[in-house]
Amino acid sequence: MPELPEVEVVRRGLERWVAHRTVAGTEVLHPRAVRRHLAGPDDFAHRLKGRHIGTPQRRGKYLWLPLEETNESVLAHLGMSGQLLVQPHSAPDEKHLRIRVRFADSLGTELRFVDQRTFGGLSLHDNTPEGLPDVISHIARDPLDPLFDDEAFHQALRRKRTTIKRALLDQSLISGVGNIYADEALWRARIHYERPTAHFTRPVTAELLGHVRDVMNAALAVGGTSFDSLYVNVNGESGYFDRSLDAYGREGLPCKRCGTPMRRRPWMNRSSYFCPKCQRPPRVSS
DSSP states (O other), X not given: OOOHHHHHHHHHHHHHHTTTOXXXXXXESOGGXXXXXXXXXXXXXXXXXXXXXXXXXXXXXXXXXXXXXXXXXXXXXXXXXXXXXXXXXXXXXXXXXXXXXXXXXXXXXXXXXXXXXXXXXXXXXXXOTTSSBGGGTTXXXXXXXXXXXXXXXXXXXXHHOSBHHHHHTOTTTSOSOOHHHHHHHHHHHTOOTTOBSXXXXXXXXXXXXXHHHHHHHHHHHTTOOOSSTTSOOTTSOOOOGGGGOSSTTOTTSBOTTTOOBOEEEEETTEEEEEOTTTSOOOOOOO
């Protein structure tokens, strides 16, 4: 599942290649790709025709294309394998091409939504006064957002009485952090993923947020993390941050800080990777 850095890489590509273009027509090749647009494929295509795409926006892992003439946006659900690709008209169709958007200009490129597993899709939604598609109005700001409130996040951690990795993945508290970057930030902060949040101090929260931001910015600098061909940017290129991971996927390899073999533990239908020496588990209260 793409996390904030991967989605931001895609957003930047769309801003370069799609923003301020006029939709000439939309072809829905698989109805599941617009299943969240309840009025159906024909309505989706009809309502996009002639509309101007605004500057692509993102909050956390969510990406949308505002429509300049209306208070609506096209929300992109990338799911496990969704890709938004900008391709020449002459490029062969991808095997799992689901939606094609053509533009009324002479640039010679079109926007394609490709999705092997069909978990993702595009849908049209009204915007909130804040400019978000209404279906994601509950999503918190992400740590790279200039308006993210560090103190409010700290207070939410104290009130939540949960464990820190659960809190980092709670999109109503902080958006954009997924399993990979949570493990990376926790390793950098030397915090075990099951540490309770109720006793976090402000300095500990501030240090952790700093590591979350650092690891995401480092991933952005190299195009995000790609473990297979399912995550690519709009030009079909993979990211390279997987070569720089310190924790995730390194079970049995020496910790880059102390040399202790890294461990993996099942966690909420996922895995958590950590160093048993640097990230000591919390003490169990008697």
